[in-house]
Every structure is written in C-alpha cells, then in structure tokens.
Amino acid sequence: MFRHTYRERRRRRRLAVMSVIAVVLAGGGWWWHERPAAPVAPLAAPAAPAAAPARSQPVAAAPASSQASALVASAPAAGQPAAPASAAATPAAVEPVGPPAWRRFAVAPEPANGRPTIAIMIDDMGLNRVQTERAVNLPAPLTLSWMPYAPNVTAQAAAAAARGHETMLHMNMEALGHTDPGPDSLRTWQSAETNRAYLRTALDRLPNAVGLNQHEGSVASLSTPLMDVVMGELHARGMLFIDSLTIPHSVGLARARAMGVPARGRDIFLDNSPDPAAIRAQLAATEAVARREGHAIAIGHPRASTMDVLAAWLPTLASRGFVLWPVSATVAADLAAQASGKDTAGRPAPATAEPGSD
Numbered sequence: 401m402f403r404h405t406y407r408e409r410r411r412r413r414r415l416a417v418m419s420v421i422a423v424v425l426a427g428g429g430w431w432w433h434e435r436p437a438a439p440v441a442p443l444a445a446p447a448a449p450a451a452a453p454a455r456s457q458p459v460a461a462a463p464a465s466s467q468a469s470a471l472v473a474s475a476p477a478a479g480q481p482a483a484p485a486s487a488a489a490t491p492a493a494v495e496p497v498g499p500p501a502w503r504r505f506a507v508a509p510e511p512a513n514g515r516p517t518i519a520i521m522i523d524d525m526g527l528n529r530v531q532t533e534r535a536v537n538l539p540a541p542l543t544l545s546w547m548p549y550a551p552n553v554t555a556q557a558a559a560a561a562a563r564g565h566e567t568m569l570h571m572n573m574e575a576l577g578h579t580d581p582g583p584d585s586l587r588t589w590q591s592a593e594t595n596r597a598y599l600r601t602a603l604d605r606l607p608n609a610v611g612l613n614q615h616e617g618s619v620a621s622l623s624t625p626l627m628d629v630v631m632g633e634l635h636a637r638g639m640l641f642i643d644s645l646t647i648p649h650s651v652g653l654a655r656a657r658a659m660g661v662p663a664r665g666r667d668i669f670l671d672n673s674p675d676p677a678a679i680r681a682q683l684a685a686t687e688a689v690a691r692r693e694g695h696a697i698a699i700g701h702p703r704a705s706t707m708d709v710l711a712a713w714l715p716t717l718a719s720r721g722f723v724l725w726p727v728s729a730t731v732a733a734d735l736a737a738q739a740s741g742k743d744t745a746g747r748p749a750p751a752t753a754e755p756g757s758d
Contacts, residue, residue, distance in 0.1 A: 500638025502610040502662060502728055507541040507566040509729035516690035517725040517733070518717065519543060519697045520710070521642070521666070523570050523615065526550025526557075531702035538707070539714045540564030543727040545613055548572070548602035549583050557606050566726035567609045568642070571602055571630070573617035576647075581616035586630070588623045595629050603637065610728045611640035613666075613699075614652070621650035631659040640731050642666060644699060662731050667693075670700035679709040690722060695730045 498504070509517075522535045525546040535544060536559065545568035546557050557567050572581040574588055584598040603609065611634060620626050621643070634641055634656070641663040643652040656663035667689045670682045682698070690696035700706045717724050 502638060502640040502731070504638075505567065505608045505610050506728035506732075507564065507726040509541070509725045510723050512723050512725075512733075515721055515723050516687075516693075517695045517723045517730065518686055518690050519695070519725045519727045519730045520714075521545055521568070521613070521697060521699045521727060522702055523613070523644075523699055524701050525560075525570065526553045528702050531704060531707055532556065534707040534711075535702045536560045536563055536565065538710055539724070541566055541724065541726045543568055545570035546606055546609075547582065547615065548605050554605050554607070557608070561608055566728060567606055568727070569602055569606050569609045569612035570615045571599065571612045571617075572615040573620035573626075575616035575620075576618045579616055585616075586620055586626060588619060588626050592625065592629050595626060596633060599630060599633050603633070603639075609639065610726075611642060611662075613642040614644045614646060616646065617644065618647040621647055621652050624651050624655060627651050627655040628659065631655050631661045634661045635659050640664075640728065642697065642727055642731075662735060664697065664727070664731050664734055666699045667696045668698040670698050671703060671706045674703060674705045676705050676709050679706055680713070683709070683713055687720075687722065695725070695733055697727055697730055 521543045523545045525532050525535065525544045527547055527550050535542065541564050543566040544557070544560050546553050547570050549572075550556065561567055572583075572585040574585060575581050584601065586595045586598060603612070612630075614621060630652075631641065639661070641652065641656045641661050643650055643656075643663065643665040645665050653663050653665055668682055668686045670686070671679050672682075673679070679700075686696050686698040700710065714724065
C-alpha cells in the first residue's frame with residue numbers, strides 16, 4: 401500500500417514536470433518565430449578601383465602655354481551628398497584658354513604687302529657651337545630648330561630668341577639603315593608611352609618653341625602610329641608641325657591635319673651639297689617657288705659654307721622684292737588661304753626625297 405502510493409506520487413510529479421516543459425517549449429517556439437527581426441545593415445558597395453600609378457618614365461607636365469586652367473576641387477554644397485570616388489578621380493576636360501603656343505610664341509612678321517615671302521629654317525642647332533653662333537648672328541627672323549640633346553639647349557635657344565629668331569624643336573627620329581639619330585629618339589619599335597615620354601622631355605627643354613620638325617626620321621615618318629603620338633602631343637600643346645620630307649610618302653602632314661595640327665612641308669633643302677655654288681642654286685630655286693606659290697620654306701644647316709652663302713644672300717632679299725618670314729607666318733598664311741578656299745598647303749610633296757639633309 402505504501403509502495404503503491406509512493407510510485408503514484410513519483411508518476412504524478414514526472415507528469416507535472418513534463419507538462420511544464422511542454423508549455424515552456426511551446427511558448428518559446430512561438431516567441432522565436434514571431435519576434436520582429438533585428439535590422440541588418442546593407443552591404444557596402446565595392447570600393448572603386450584605385451587609379452593607376454603614375455608612370456615612372458620622365459614625363460614632364462606640359463608648359464604653361466599649353467596647360468588648361470587649373471582644376472579646383474570644390475566641396476559639396478550643404479545637405480548634398482559627396483560625389484562618388486570614381487567621379488572625383490576623373491576631372492572633366494578643360495579646353496585651353498587663349499591663343500595656341502604656335503601663335504603666342506611666334507615672331508611677328510613684316511607685312512608682305514603682296515610680295516613673295518621666304519622662310520629659312522636652320523636645323524641641327526646647338527651641337528656645333530661655332531656655326532650655331534654664326535646662325536644666331538644672321539639677320540632675323542630665321543627659324544632655328546634645336547637638337548633636344550644639345551648642351552644647354554634651353555639657354556642657347558633663349559639667347560637666339562632674344563635676337564629675334566623663332567624657336568623650333570628638331571626632334572630626332574628613327575632613320576633608315578644604321579644611322580643613329582641620337583639619344584632618346586622616337587622609334588617605331590618602342591612603345592607609345594616611351595616615345596611620348598621622350599617627346600615631352602624634348603619639348604619641355606624648349607618652352608618657347610612654336611612646333612617641331614623631324615631630324616632624320618625617314619622610317620618614323622612612314623609610321624602612322626608614331627606620327628599619331630607626335631601629333632597628339634603637338635595638338636595638346638597647341639603647336640605646329642613642319643614636315644622635313646626626308647622621305648617620299650611621309651604620313652606626317654596627313655596625320656597632322658587629321659588631328660587638327662597646323663602643318664606644312666618644306667619646299668627646298670639648301671645644302672645637300674656643301675659646295676657654295678650648289679647652295680646658291682638652291683636659294684634660286686627657293687626664290688622661284690616663292691614667286692610661283694607666294695611663300696616658300698627652305699631648310700639648311702649650321703655648316704660653314706651654308707653660313708657663308710646665307711650671310712651674303714639674306715641682306716639682298718628686300719631689294720629683290722622678297723620678305724623674310726618665320727615659318728609660323730607661312731603656316732598662318734596657308735591656314736588663311738585654306739579658309740578662303742585656296743589650299744596652298746595641300747599641294748603635293750616634292751617627288752623625290754633628299755636624303756642626308758635630315
């Protein structure tokens with residue numbers, strides 16, 4: 401009897417405990433499923449990729465003459481969200497303000513008043529210091545085209561500009577055969593980045609240059625990709641291009657005009673032969689082109705015989721009805737003629753090249 405009662409009490413206690421557990425579990429399950437969910441923070445958008453690091457090659461900023469006005473980063477207005485990182489990292493393009501470099505640094509020409517004009521360019525400036533000095537002392541305005549690797553080229557060109565001469569860069573470029581055009585030359589087998597870096601460094605050494613022409617360049621002048629690198633930089637800096645035409649079928653003029661670069665080809669090489677009589681004959685050919693076309697560009701070099709002939713010829717120009725112009729004035733006259741429907745700058749290049757006068 402006692403044992404039966406004890407077992408009964410234990411059974412009832414177990415039933416009671418199990419009932420409590422069942423109630424708790426039932427209530428807890430309802431609470432877990434019906435409670436409001438905790439707020440979950442949204443995932444952050446992936447960060448914009450970092451800008452590519454600057455090239456390690458010697459790329460200098462374009463001179464003030466070709467730089468656009470400085471960009472100023474402004475803070476967002478009150479209550480406005482900040483611009484995303486990707487937008488802030490890409491500044492808007494700004495058009496250059498003011499006249500282009502080729503006009504700003506041009507030597508003012510004497511008015512032609514209907515007379516034919518002749519522009520004399522002297523290439524290879526700065527290496528032969530004696531003949532370079534003779535060229536600088538000739539009657540102005542000549543257009544002096546400087547080798548970028550000449551010693552103290554910036555100071556040499558500045559001194560010549562102070563004497564009334566116009567400044568050009570004589571950019572060394574890849575040539576046929578085993579000819580070495582000089583250090584840091586533009587070459588068809590180099591990357592566009594390397595060629596652009598060499599070109600920018602050279603241009604920065606002549607901050608008052610109006611443009612460039614080729615030194616050597618008989619291979620480079622046939623390469624559309626390389627010429628596009630050159631014309632892209634000239635366009636960005638507001639400079640002109642004179643095609644030395646060291647080889648037939650140069651693409652330089654076509655690529656310049658396609659990219660909006662003022663350009664013209666030379667007409668005559670003066671001193672393929674160092675013989676003074678041959679140089680005088682080339683000057684006579686230059687005069688003939690000027691009378692026929694209205695303008696002519698001739699290229700010579702700082703050599704003793706060339707300097708001797710020019711020293712005697714230049715003072716006679718005015719008395720024979722010619723005007724001595726810088727090349728920038730000739731390019732400007734061509735642009736004006738094109739605008740009026742007379743495309744003198746588009747006449748064919750000489751049928752044959754004159755190698756050796758790069």
